[in-house]
Amino acid sequence: MSEITPEVVAHLADLARIALTDDEIQKLTGELGSIVDNVAKVSEVATPDVEATSHPIPLSNVFRPDVPGETLTPAEALAGAPEHASDRFKVSAILGEEQ
Template sequence: MSEITPDVVRHLAGLARIGLTEHEIEKLTGELGAIVDSVAKVSEVATPDVPATSHPVPLQNVFRPDVVGDPLTLEQVLSGAPEHDGSRFKVSAILGEEQ
C-alpha cells in the first residue's frame, strides 16, 4: 500500500498553492495512492534485462524524395504579400524605428 495520506496531500497542495476542500483531499488521497501503487508494480517488473522503450511500435521517419521543380516567379511570390515594393516584401518596423 502507498504512503499517501491526507496530510501528504495537504502538504503537496500547500506547496503547489492549491486550495482543496476536505472532500477533494480524501478523493486525491485515494487517487494518488493508486498511482503510486501502479508505479511501484511497474518498477517491480522493470528489471535490467528488460530494455527501456519510449514507444511500443518501432518508429521511422518517412521522407519523400527531393524533386527539383520550377521555382516561383517574383510575381507569384509577391502576389500573396500584404505589402511589397515590387521586388521585396514590405514589413513595418517592430521596434518603432524606421530603417
C-alpha cells in the same frame, strides 16, 4: 497500498505553493494513491532483462537528399499578397510603431 495520506497531499501542495481545499485534498489523495499503486505494479514486472522502451514500435527517421528545385520568382511569391512594396511583403507593425 500506497502511503499517500491527506497530510502528504497537503504538504506537497504547500511545497508547490498550491492552495487546495479540503475536498481537493481528499480527491487528490485517492488519485495520487492510485498512481503510486500503479507505478508499484509496473515496477514489480520490470526486470533487468527487459529492455526499456520509449515506443512500442521501432521508429527511424527517413531522410531524403536536400536537392534544390524550382523556386518562385519574386512576382509569383507576391502575387497573392494583400500588400507589397517593391520585392517585399508589406505588413503592419506588430508593436504599434513604424520601424
